[in-house]
Amino acid sequence: MVTRDTDVESAGDSLKGRHVVLGVTGGIAAVETVKLARELRRYGAELTVIMTASAQRIITPLAVRWASQAEVITDWDGDLSALNQADAVLVAPATRDIIASHLHGLQHGPLMMALSVARSRQTPIMMVPSMHEDLASDPVTQELVDALRAQHVSVHWGPHEEGKRKTPSASMIVAQLSNLINSSKPKRRQVVITLGATQSAIDDIRNVQNTSSGRTGWQVADHLYRHGHDVTCVQGVTSTPAPEWLPLCIKAPTPELMLAECKALSNDGIDAWIHAAAVLDYVVETPAEGKLASQQGTLNLPLVESPKHIMELKEACSSAVRIGFKLESGIKQTDLIHRAVAQIQKAGMTAVIANRLEDLGVQGKNRGYLVDAHGAHFVLQTSRDLNDAVLTLVERGMEG
Numbered sequence: 088m089v090t091r092d093t094d095v096e097s098a099g100d101s102l103k104g105r106h107v108v109l110g111v112t113g114g115i116a117a118v119e120t121v122k123l124a125r126e127l128r129r130y131g132a133e134l135t136v137i138m139t140a141s142a143q144r145i146i147t148p149l150a151v152r153w154a155s156q157a158e159v160i161t162d163w164d165g166d167l168s169a170l171n172q173a174d175a176v177l178v179a180p181a182t183r184d185i186i187a188s189h190l191h192g193l194q195h196g197p198l199m200m201a202l203s204v205a206r207s208r209q210t211p212i213m214m215v216p217s218m219h220e221d222l223a224s225d226p227v228t229q230e231l232v233d234a235l236r237a238q239h240v241s242v243h244w245g246p247h248e249e250g251k252r253k254t255p256s257a258s259m260i261v262a263q264l265s266n267l268i269n270s271s272k273p274k275r276r277q278v279v280i281t282l283g284a285t286q287s288a289i290d291d292i293r294n295v296q297n298t299s300s301g302r303t304g305w306q307v308a309d310h311l312y313r314h315g316h317d318v319t320c321v322q323g324v325t326s327t328p329a330p331e332w333l334p335l336c337i338k339a340p341t342p343e344l345m346l347a348e349c350k351a352l353s354n355d356g357i358d359a360w361i362h363a364a365a366v367l368d369y370v371v372e373t374p375a376e377g378k379l380a381s382q383q384g385t386l387n388l389p390l391v392e393s394p395k396h397i398m399e400l401k402e403a404c405s406s407a408v409r410i411g412f413k414l415e416s417g418i419k420q421t422d423l424i425h426r427a428v429a430q431i432q433k434a435g436m437t438a439v440i441a442n443r444l445e446d447l448g449v450q451g452k453n454r455g456y457l458v459d460a461h462g463a464h465f466v467l468q469t470s471r472d473l474n475d476a477v478l479t480l481v482e483r484g485m486e487g
Contacts, residue, residue, distance in 0.1 A: 093153060093156055095125050095128045095129045096129065097129060097130075097131070098129040098130060099129070099130045099131070099310065099313060099471075100130065100131050101130050101131070101265040101269060101310075101313035101314050102127065102130040102131045102132035102261075102264075102265055102268070103130070103131030104131065104133075105131065105132050105133065105174040105175070105268055106132075106133045106134075106135070106169065106172045106173050106174050107127060107132045107133070107134055107135075107173070107174065107175050107176075107177055107264070108134075108135050108136075108137060108169065108170065108173045108175070108176045108177070108201050108205075109123070109124060109127070109134055109135070109136045109137070109155065109177050109179070110136075110137050110138075110139075110176060110177065110178035110179075110181075110185075110198045110201065110202070111136065111137070111138045111139065111142040111146070111151065111178075111179070111180075112139045112141065112142050112178065112180055112181060112182045112184075112185045112198070113139055113140075113141025113142050113144065113145060113182055114145075114180035114181075114182050114217045114218065114254075115145060115180075115217075116179070116180035116217035116253065116254040117142045117145040117146050117180060118145060118146055119179075119180075119254055119257065120136075120142075120146055120150075120151050120154065120179075121146075121150055121151065121153075121154040122154075122257040123179060123257045123260060123261070124136070124151065124154040124155040124157075125154050125257075126257040126258060126260075126261045127155075127177075127261055127264075128155070128156065129261075130261055130265060130313070133157070134155045134156075134157040135157055135158055135160065135169035135170075135173070136151055136152075136155050136157055136158070136159045136160065137159075137160045137161075137165075137196075137197050137198040137201055138151065138159060138160070138161050138198075139185070139196055139198055140161075140196070141182075143161060148161055160197050162196075162197070163196075163197055165197060167197060167200065167201075170200070170201050170204045170205075173201070173204075173205065173210055174210065174211070174268055175205075175210060175211040175212070175213065175264060175267065175268050176201055176202060176205045176210060176211075176212045176213070177212075177213050177214075177215075177260070177264055178198070178202070178212075178213070178214045178215065179213075179214075179215035179217075179254065179260055180215055180216065180217035180254055181214035181215055181216045181217070182216075182217075182218065183216070183218060183222060183228055183231065185198070185199075185214075186214065186216065186231050186232070186235060187231055189202045189203075189206075189235075190231060190234050190235065190238075206238065209239075211241070211267050211268055211271070212239075212240045212241065213240070213241040213242075213243065213260075213263065213264050213267055214235065214240055214241070214242050214243075215242075215243050215244075215245070215254055215255065215260055216228075216232070216242065216244060216252065217245060217251075217252060217253060217254045218251070218252055219250065219251050219252075220247065220250045220251055220252060223244075223251075223252040241263070241267050243255060243259075243260070243263055256331075258330075258332075259331055259332045262309070262312065262313055262330065262332040263332055265312075265313040265314070265315075266312055266313060266314075266315055266332075268315070269313070269314050269315030270315035270316075271315070272314075272315055274482045274483075274484065275315045275316055275317065276316050276317070276358035276359050276408075276481050276482070276484070277316075277317045277319075277355070277356065277357050277358045277359070278311055278316050278317065278318050278319070278357070278358065278359045278360075278361065278481060279319045279320075279321060279349065279352050279357050279359075279360050279361070280304055280307060280308045280311075280318065280319070280320050280321070280360075280361040280363060281304070281320075281321045281322075281323070281345060281349065281360075281361070281362055281363060281364035281366075281396070282299075282301045282303070282304020282305065282307075282308070282320060282321075282322055282323065282325065282363045282364050283299055283300075283301035283304060283322045283323030283324050283325040283364055283365070284296050284297050284298060284299035284301070284323050284324045284325070284364075284365050285297065285323045285324065285339075285340065285341055285342045285345060285364065285365065285366050285367050286323075286324055286340055286341060286367070287341065287342070287367055287369075287370035287371045287374075287393075288341075288371060288374040289371055289374060289375065289379070289388065290374060290375040290376070290377060290378050290379045291374075291375075291376065291377055291378060292378045293378075293379070295367070295370070295371060295388075295390075296324060296367075297365045297367055298365065299323070299324075299325075299364070299365035300325060300326045300327045301322060301323070301324075301325030301326065301327050301329075302327040303363055303412075303470070303473070304320070304322075304325075304361070304363040304364070305320075305325070305327055305328075305329055305330060305333075306470055306473075306474060307361055307363060307473070307474055307477050308320050308330070308333055308361075309330045309333070310474040310475075310477070310478060311477070311478060311481060312330075312332070312333055312334075314478055316481065317334075318333060318334065318335075319334075319335045319336075319337065319352065320333060320335065320336040320337065321337050321339050321345055321348050321349060321352070321364070322336050322337065322338055322339065322364075323339060323340055323345060323364050323365070323366075324340050342366050342367050342370060342393050342394070342396070345364060345366065345396065346394065346396050346399055346400075349396065349400055350399075350400070350403065353400060353403040353404055357404070357407055358407055358408065358481070358484065359407055359408040359409070359410070359480075359481045359484075360400070360404050360407055360408070360409045360410070361410050361477060361481075362396065362397055362409065362410065362411045362412060363412050364396075365414075366393065366395075366396050367393050368392065368393060369390035369391065369392055369393060370390065370391060370393045371388060371389075371390060371391075372389040372390060372391045373389070395434075397409070397411055397430070397434040397436065398433070398434050401434055401435045405435060406485065407485070408437045408480055408481060408483075408484060408485060409434075409435065409436045409437050410436065410437055410438050410439070410440065410477060410480055410481075411430060411431075411434065411436045411438075411439045411440070412439070412440050412441075413426065413427050413430055413439050413440070413441040413442075414441075414442055414443070414444055415441070415442075415443055415444070416443060416444040416445065417445075418443070420443075420456075423441050423442075423443060423456070424441065424456065424458055424462065424464050425462075426441070427439040427441040427456070427458035427464075428458060428460070428462045431458065431459070431460045432460065436460075437459075437460070437480060438457055438458060438459050438460070438480055439457075439458045440455050440456070440457055440458075440467070440473060440476070440477075441455060441456050441458055441464075442454065442455035442456065453466050453467060453468055454467045454468060454469055454470055454472060454473050455467045455473060457473075457476045
C-alpha cells in the first residue's frame with residue numbers, strides 16, 4: 088500500500104532481495120533516472136546509485152535519492168561497501184566515454200570502480216547506451232559494443248527516434264535486467280506459451296473468431312521471462328499488446344498454423360508448455376474464394392470439428408511439463424474441477440487452470456483454480472497468484 092510520495096506499488100518480485108548498483112552517466116537520458124529507479128523498486132530491487140560528475144549537471148542527486156530511497160554516491164568519499172553485495176550493475180544511460188573507459192580499465196570515479204569489481208567477480212553488467220545517431224553509427228562505437236559483449240556485458244540499445252538512439256522505456260530496462268540476473272539461477276527452463284484467439288476464414292475478407300484478448304498469456308510470459316526463463320510465445324489474434332521485451336513471438340492466427348508451429352517447436356527440447364490460447368473447437372469446412380456477396384439472405388455455414396491441440400501434442404510433449412487452461416460456463420465449481428481432472432488424464436497434462444466465464448472480471452470472485460492430476464485444487468485469488476502457480480510448476484519440472 089502506497090502511503091508516502093516516496094513509496095511505490097509492488098508490480099512483481101523478480102528483483103526481490105536483489106541489490107542493484109545503478110550507474111548514471113552524463114547523457115541527457117539521465118533525466119529518466121527517477122522513472123527507472125522507481126520501476127526497479129516496484130520489482131523489489133534494493134539500490135545503490137552512483138552518479139558521475141557530468142550526470143549531476145543534468146539531474147540532481149537529491150531527485151535521485153528521492154526516487155531510489157537509497158544512498159547516492161557522487162565521489163570517492165561515498166560508501167562503496169555496497170559493491171560487495173551487488174547482484175548486478177546497471178548503467179543507464181551509458182555514454183561512449185564510460186563504455187571505452189570500462190574496456191580499458193580506467194579508474195576516474197567510483198562508477199568505474201564498481202564496473203571493475205563486477206567484471207572481476209563476474210557479476211552481471213548491463214549497459215544502456217544513449218547517444219546521437221551519428222555517434223551510435225560510428226564504426227568505433229560498434230567495435231566498443233562488440234568488445235563489451237565479448238566480455239559478457241549485456242548491451243541494450245533503444246529505438247531510433249529524432250536522429251538519436253534513445254533510451255528504452257524503464258519497463259523494458261527493468262524486465263531485461265531481471266531476466267539477466269535470474270537467468271543464472273538453477274532450474275531455468277525453455278518454455279512455450281500459446282495465447283490469444285484463433286480464427287477460421289469464411290471467405291477472403293471475413294473470419295469466425297473466438298474471444299480472447301491474450302492478456303493472461305502475456306502476463307504469464309512476462310512473469311516467466313523476468314524470472315530468467317527462455318520464453319517463446321505462439322500468438323493467435325490478440326487485442327492486448329505484447330510486452331516489447333519478450334524475445335520471440337511467433338504469429339499463428341489460425342488453429343492450423345498454431346498447431347504446425349507447436350509441432351515444429353516440439354523438436355527443440357522444450358521443458359514446459361503453457362496452453363493458454365483459445366483454440367477454435369469448430370472451423371469453417373470450406374472457406375469461399377473472394378468475397379461472399381452481401382444481402383443474399385441467410386448464410387448457412389457448415390462447421391467441422393477442429394483437432395484438439397493438447398491431444399495432438401500429447402505424445403510429442405510427453406516428457407515436458409504441460410499446463411492447460413479450461414474455461415467453462417453454467418456449471419458448479421465441483422463440476423469445473425471434475426472436468427479439469429478429466430482433461431488432465433485424457434491429454435496427459437501436468438495441471439490445468441480452470442475458471443468459469445461468469446466469474447471473470449467480477450470483483451470478489453477467484454481468478455481461477457489450479458487443479459492437479461489427483462483432483463487437488465488450489466484457489467488462485469489474483470492474477471499474480473496465477474502467475475506464481477505457473478512459475479512454481481515450471482521450475483519444479485517433471486521431477487515434481
